[in-house]
Amino acid sequence: MSDYNFAYLDEDTKRMIRRAILKGIAVPGYQVPFASREMPMPYGWGTGGVQITAATLVPQDVLKVIDQGADDTTNAVSIRKFFQKTAGVEVTERTTEATVIQTRHRIPETPLTGDQILVYQVPIPEPMRFLEPRETETRRIHALADYGLMQVRLYEDIARHGEIATSYAYPVEVAGRYVMDPSPIPKFDNPKLDDCPAIQLFGAGREQRIYALPPHTGVRSLDFDDHPFTASKADHACAICGSGTSYLDEVITDDDGGRMFVCSDTDYCARRAEGVQ
Amino acid sequence: MAMLDATVGHMPGMVETAPAPGPLLSVRDVGKRYGARIGCADVSFDLWPGEVLGIVGESGSGKSTLLGCLSGQLVPDTGEVVFDSRDRGPVDTLRMSERERRHLGRTDWAFVHQNPRDGLRLGVSAGGNVGERLMANGARHYGNIRATAQDWLARVEIDPGRIDDRPRQFSGGMQQRLQIARNLVSGPRLAFMDEPTGGLDVSVQARLLDLLRGLVRDICLSVVLVTHDLAVVRLLADRLMVMKGGHVIESGLTDQVLDDPQHAYTQLLVSSVLQV
Ligand SMILES: Nc1ncnc2c1ncn2[C@@H]1O[C@H](COP(=O)(O)OP(=O)(O)OP(=O)(O)O)[C@@H](O)[C@H]1O
Ligand SMILES: [Mg+2]
Numbered sequence: 001m002s003d004y005n006f007a008y009l010d011e012d013t014k015r016m017i018r019r020a021i022l023k024g025i026a027v028p029g030y031q032v033p034f035a036s037r038e039m040p041m042p043y044g045w046g047t048g049g050v051q052i053t054a055a056t057l058v059p060q061d062v063l064k065v066i067d068q069g070a071d072d073t074t075n076a077v078s079i080r081k082f083f084q085k086t087a088g089v090e091v092t093e094r095t096t097e098a099t100v101i102q103t104r105h106r107i108p109e110t111p112l113t114g115d116q117i118l119v120y121q122v123p124i125p126e127p128m129r130f131l132e133p134r135e136t137e138t139r140r141i142h143a144l145a146d147y148g149l150m151q152v153r154l155y156e157d158i159a160r161h162g163e164i165a166t167s168y169a170y171p172v173e174v175a176g177r178y179v180m181d182p183s184p185i186p187k188f189d190n191p192k193l194d195d196c197p198a199i200q201l202f203g204a205g206r207e208q209r210i211y212a213l214p215p216h217t218g219v220r221s222l223d224f225d226d227h228p229f230t231a232s233k234a235d236h237a238c239a240i241c242g243s244g245t246s247y248l249d250e251v252i253t254d255d256d257g258g259r260m261f262v263c264s265d266t267d268y269c270a271r272r273a274e275g276v277q
Numbered sequence: 278m279a280m281l282d283a284t285v286g287h288m289p290g291m292v293e294t295a296p297a298p299g300p301l302l303s304v305r306d307v308g309k310r311y312g313a314r315i316g317c318a319d320v321s322f323d324l325w326p327g328e329v330l331g332i333v334g335e336s337g338s339g340k341s342t343l344l345g346c347l348s349g350q351l352v353p354d355t356g357e358v359v360f361d362s363r364d365r366g367p368v369d370t371l372r373m374s375e376r377e378r379r380h381l382g383r384t385d386w387a388f389v390h391q392n393p394r395d396g397l398r399l400g401v402s403a404g405g406n407v408g409e410r411l412m413a414n415g416a417r418h419y420g421n422i423r424a425t426a427q428d429w430l431a432r433v434e435i436d437p438g439r440i441d442d443r444p445r446q447f448s449g450g451m452q453q454r455l456q457i458a459r460n461l462v463s464g465p466r467l468a469f470m471d472e473p474t475g476g477l478d479v480s481v482q483a484r485l486l487d488l489l490r491g492l493v494r495d496i497c498l499s500v501v502l503v504t505h506d507l508a509v510v511r512l513l514a515d516r517l518m519v520m521k522g523g524h525v526i527e528s529g530l531t532d533q534v535l536d537d538p539q540h541a542y543t544q545l546l547v548s549s550v551l552q553v
Contacts, residue, residue: 159402
């Protein structure tokens with residue numbers, strides 16, 4: 001561990017990232033540009049989230065890392081090891097024990113608390129990217145809160161699929177002001193963004209943007225009056241813990257089309273299974 | 278013809294019985310340079326509700342520059358442009374904030390580009406293109422937005438059954454009509470059009486002109502119409518301004534200017550067209 005500065009990044013870089021984080025917290029949902037650093041992992045592997053985690057961690061922190069809800073996937077394991085090695089912090093798989101949770105694609109099922117920070121890995125921070133490729137124009141749209149285009153995106157969804165088919169990275173309006181991409185979490189998780197007691201930080205490494213939701217921020221999923229937002233999930237119970245309310249992954253069990261549905265949040269599922277036993 | 282009478286009726290010095298509305302757009306001494314080169318200079322005119330003003334002139338005479346200055350896309354060096362807005366009455370469009378100008382741009386104003394690709398979202402369906410202004414203005418009922426879009430497609434003679442097609446699947450003339458529907462859906466009072474029939478072949482042009490004429494009449498739309506084509510202004514414009522070298526060299530009622538041009542350049546313009 002002595003080979004590295006605490007949490008890998010040098011103090012100047014951490015200070016620069018913390019400034020961007022504070023600005024993001026001061027202006028909820030606003031994308032703050034920051035000078036993303038090279039990390040010893042490729043873009044697309046959570047470099048934005050890793051830089052935020054590095055700038056956020058203190059030695060007393062207990063870190064949890066999840067990828068699609070699971071603590072044991074390659075990506076989660078390697079990021080966790082990275083911080084064990086470079087920061088020497090304690091790590092955990094338990095949501096309730098963690099003070100900092102870095103995540104890709106999920107919000108834990110266990111409700112978060114005011115002592116926790118949730119760090120999201122973001123591939124594409126701009127919710128209008130695919131409708132309006134000009135960065136100058138999307139910036140102006142955000143500056144003027146001129147969000148008709150965002151609604152066009154949902155209109156197109158309904159026109160093509162008969163309903164709002166966007167099921168990941170479902171756009172939200174933050175504190176009645178900025179429209180934000182919540183990262184590719186399932187829309188099932190969107191209601192958890194709202195009024196959350198934890199600090200939520202979003203980092204996009206390749207795109208060099210940080211944005212944030214301070215505790216208890218109002219977050220509303222965009223929709224139409226006659227096509228209201230619904231947080232949907234597979235209509236099953238978890239095959240392991242029996243939960244009927246948690247977000248489920250479909251798992252293929254054999255070559256003959258056998259499949260089952262299990263909790264995507266492995267920690268939540270394991271605790272429940274223990275309790276049931 | 279009613280439009281012409283209205284114009285004449287508001288000429289200075291005429292006795293008026295009812296309190297008359299002011300001009301919709303009032304332009305004074307607008308000028309813009311590009312470095313040492315003149316884009317346009319000393320342009321003044323009033324545009325009245327429901328009136329169509331044609332601007333003609335050779336390539337480089339400053340038509341697009343002027344239109345850009347009037348519609349807030351370019352910032353003129355001199356002059357004043359006052360628009361009688363629905364919400365707030367007369368407003369100085371050059372000094373208003375970007376937010377206010379964008380609001381005008383999606384409510385009271387329309388801008389029809391020569392190339393429909395510049396005025397459409399090619400990745401979005403026809404319905405989304407037409408509905409965008411409604412949504413930008415706060416509409417949040419999908420069914421109503423769609424019904425309005427279908428209605429407007431029909432009004433510009435596009436089969437409402439094609440509401441979910443992308444503009445790329447449309448012909449050039451259909452794309453131009455879609456651009457018009459996308460602009461007029463908010464019930465604007467003033468449209469800026471830069472060569473709206475430019476890239477179209479003659480028969481398609483004629484149909485579009487017919488359509489435009491009907492729409493202008495039906496919704497009492499005022500238009501500032503830039504074109505090279507004297508046949509287009511003959512059909513659509515109540516009044517005409519002829520530009521050369523950035524200046525307005527002649528203006529008046531369309532028929533007067535075309536039938537009895539005063540300026541030597543206008544005479545040349547008219548005679549050269551008639552010979553074609
Ligand atoms: N961006 C620019 N930079 C420099 N000069 C320009 C620019 N745009 C226009 N001009 C010049 O200003 C003058 C007026 O140009 P403008 O485009 O307004 O003419 P126009 O009447 O619209 O021509 P056309 O019929 O070809 O569209 C021309 O001399 C042109 O070269
Ligand atoms: Mg031009």
